[in-house]
Amino acid sequence: xxxxxxxxxxxxxxxxxxxxxAQKLFDAIRLGDPTxxxxxxxxxxxxxxxxxxxxxxxxRLCLPFSGNSLRxxxxxxxxxxxxSFIEQFGQTILTHRQKVAVLAIDPSSERTGGSILGDKTxxxxxxxxxxxxxxxxxxxxxxxxxxxxxxxxxxLCEAAGFxxxxxxxxxxxxxxxxxxxxVDFFLLLxxxxxxxxxxxxxxxxxxxxxxxxxxxxxxxxxxxxKLASRELKNAIHLFPPTSNGWIPEVKTCSSMENRDxxxxxxxxxxxxxxxxxxxxxxxxxxxxxxNWMQETLKDLLIQGLWSKEKIRAYIEAQELEVxxxxxxxxxAAEEIYRxxxxxxxx
Numbered sequence: 001x002x003x004x005x006x007x008x009x010x011x012x013x014x015x016x017x018x019x020x021x022a023q024k025l026f027d028a029i030r031l032g033d034p035t036x037x038x039x040x041x042x043x044x045x046x047x048x049x050x051x052x053x054x055x056x057x058x059x060r061l062c063l064p065f066s067g068n069s070l071r072x073x074x075x076x077x078x079x080x081x082x083x084s085f086i087e088q089f090g091q092t093i094l095t096h097r098q099k100v101a102v103l104a105i106d107p108s109s110e111r112t113g114g115s116i117l118g119d120k121t122x123x124x125x126x127x128x129x130x131x132x133x134x135x136x137x138x139x140x141x142x143x144x145x146x147x148x149x150x151x152x153x154x155x156l157c158e159a160a161g162f163x164x165x166x167x168x169x170x171x172x173x174x175x176x177x178x179x180x181x182x183v184d185f186f187l188l189l190x191x192x193x194x195x196x197x198x199x200x201x202x203x204x205x206x207x208x209x210x211x212x213x214x215x216x217x218x219x220x221x222x223x224x225x226k227l228a229s230r231e232l233k234n235a236i237h238l239f240p241p242t243s244n245g246w247i248p249e250v251k252t253c254s255s256m257e258n259r260d261x262x263x264x265x266x267x268x269x270x271x272x273x274x275x276x277x278x279x280x281x282x283x284x285x286x287x288x289x290x291n292w293m294q295e296t297l298k299d300l301l302i303q304g305l306w307s308k309e310k311i312r313a314y315i316e317a318q319e320l321e322v323x324x325x326x327x328x329x330x331x332a333a334e335e336i337y338r339x340x341x342x343x344x345x346x
Contacts, residue, residue, distance in 0.1 A: 022057035076189030
């Protein structure tokens with residue numbers, strides 16, 4: 001890169017940072033600029049202190065314009081066809097609502113931390129629609145496959161005028177409570193004949209689900225899907241009643257043949273009307289806001305713990321003691337907490 005091109009690059013970077021003020025980003029987001037929205041989400045995910053301050057100001061500006069969407073969490077075992085389902089489901093929603101955002105969380109490598117982020121390529125038709133915003137994000141080490149800043153991203157998307165938000169998770173087996181705590185409707189996708197090895201994780205997630213859909217109900221698999229659907233309906237009646245009075249429904253669908261996808265959207269609309277009528281929709285949102293505050297507080301406390309050099313050095317020393325077996329993990333944690341209490345600023 002020659003000096004002229006290097007100077008142009010630095011100049012463009014400087015202009016981009018100048019344009020990334022909270023107010024400018026907010027104005028562009030409110031006008032529906034997808035580039036500004038994408039840039040704002042990148043800002044949220046940044047670990048730079050300067051970017052974090054700008055992100056806080058941006059969230060503060062967007063907050064009064066959030067809360068007007070329908071948030072749908074979509075989960076299921078790997079191979080159930082979540083991306084294929086969303087490709088068809090998103091197009092169905094667009095016949096009823098104007099703007100749809102998809103927050104697709106990709107699994108991260110435990111070894112390298114890398115992520116493929118291929119969801120957008122698997123939603124080829126949907127991604128070309130001007131009223132659709134698709135944002136793939138790496139899950140990192142966050143429980144439940146939910147990227148750390150997904151909750152703040154929801155606020156930005158709502159301020160941009162998106163009426164339906166689809167949050168696709170990595171899969172099941174981690175902590176899907178994280179997904180459940182940020183959506184209005186929790187949809188569980190299942191495969192017919194997946195095997196008894198999944199029963200242990202199915203039970204807890206099924207109890208959280210507001211709706212279930214047996215996918216790939218096409219070809220030779222139609223009868224298997226119908227049988228699985230009947231078994232699931234019977235199983236649901238054994239679960240304790242939900243606090244909102246809604247009885248989860250079970251559907252079958254085929255993304256490949258685009259069959260019965262509309263019945264799932266109709267189910268979600270019934271759920272929305274039901275919960276808004278009895279007030280549970282708003283009460284759940286308020287409870288979620290409190291949960292978000294508590295989760296953010298936990299993150300900040302952990303960050304504060306590691307930010308103090310003296311405590312960080314003590315933690316590393318305690319880790320060696322635990323590895324050598326000279327102190328239990330529980331006692332080490334208590335000692336670290338005591339030191340933190342002595343050094344914390346009130």
